[in-house]
Amino acid sequence: MTARVVFAALTLAALSACAPQVPDSGQGVGFDNSFEAQRQRDAALAGGEVGVPGATDAPLPGSPEDTAAATTRILAETRPGAPDSAELNSGVAPVQASPSNPAPATINNPGISDENDFDAVAERQTIESDAARIERNRAQYEVVQPEALPTRQGGEQPNIVAFALATSHPKGQSVYARAGFGGEGRAARNCADYASPDLAQIDFLARGGPTRDRRGLDPDGDGYACDWDPAPFRTASEG
Numbered sequence: 001m002t003a004r005v006v007f008a009a010l011t012l013a014a015l016s017a018c019a020p021q022v023p024d025s026g027q028g029v030g031f032d033n034s035f036e037a038q039r040q041r042d043a044a045l046a047g048g049e050v051g052v053p054g055a056t057d058a059p060l061p062g063s064p065e066d067t068a069a070a071t072t073r074i075l076a077e078t079r080p081g082a083p084d085s086a087e088l089n090s091g092v093a094p095v096q097a098s099p100s101n102p103a104p105a106t107i108n109n110p111g112i113s114d115e116n117d118f119d120a121v122a123e124r125q126t127i128e129s130d131a132a133r134i135e136r137n138r139a140q141y142e143v144v145q146p147e148a149l150p151t152r153q154g155g156e157q158p159n160i161v162a163f164a165l166a167t168s169h170p171k172g173q174s175v176y177a178r179a180g181f182g183g184e185g186r187a188a189r190n191c192a193d194y195a196s197p198d199l200a201q202i203d204f205l206a207r208g209g210p211t212r213d214r215r216g217l218d219p220d221g222d223g224y225a226c227d228w229d230p231a232p233f234r235t236a237s238e239g
Helices: 002-018 035-045 064-078 085-090 118-124 127-140 160-166 183-191 197-206 231-237
Strands: none
Touching: 160 197, 160 231
């Protein structure tokens, strides 16, 4: 009986050694069975440091560390004495605004008078030199005396201005005898041939007026054709 039990136990042990290993049923949902997790566990067991893939020491955007770094950079760029782009590019130091800066140099512009500047005038003029300049200006001053108007040169066209000044009777006062019928109608038709009363009066005088009226331009006999009026010329001559 005992020998049979021993034999059965040995047989079971032999069968167990030959059978494949059953996978660990503890792995599955909720358990990390990735290769990376396995690597980290192996490294931890070996005493090495476990690193996170893709990890960096730079602060995250918007974090307090990132804001502090940006503020420090801006203060360093804008602090007094920091070189700006103009200084770095041109090689010429910029002018710093300060009340102690000297006044800019004044460039003499010959086109601008400084006669109202007492200090400027006093540096180059004296009472004597100013008096001499006034005398020179007086010596160069020339008074032009009025002269008679020159005689108009041209054709033999009558001068209606001279005619107006040579007469004195007003418009409408009959002075010259006129004969004929239909005087007003004829005058209206013939006066339409002239662009203005002045031109009508010139032609009237050229044809023998005011004594003769060949075209019937002066039916009332005042010596003024087509309602020409000498009054404006007389008024102008009086001043």
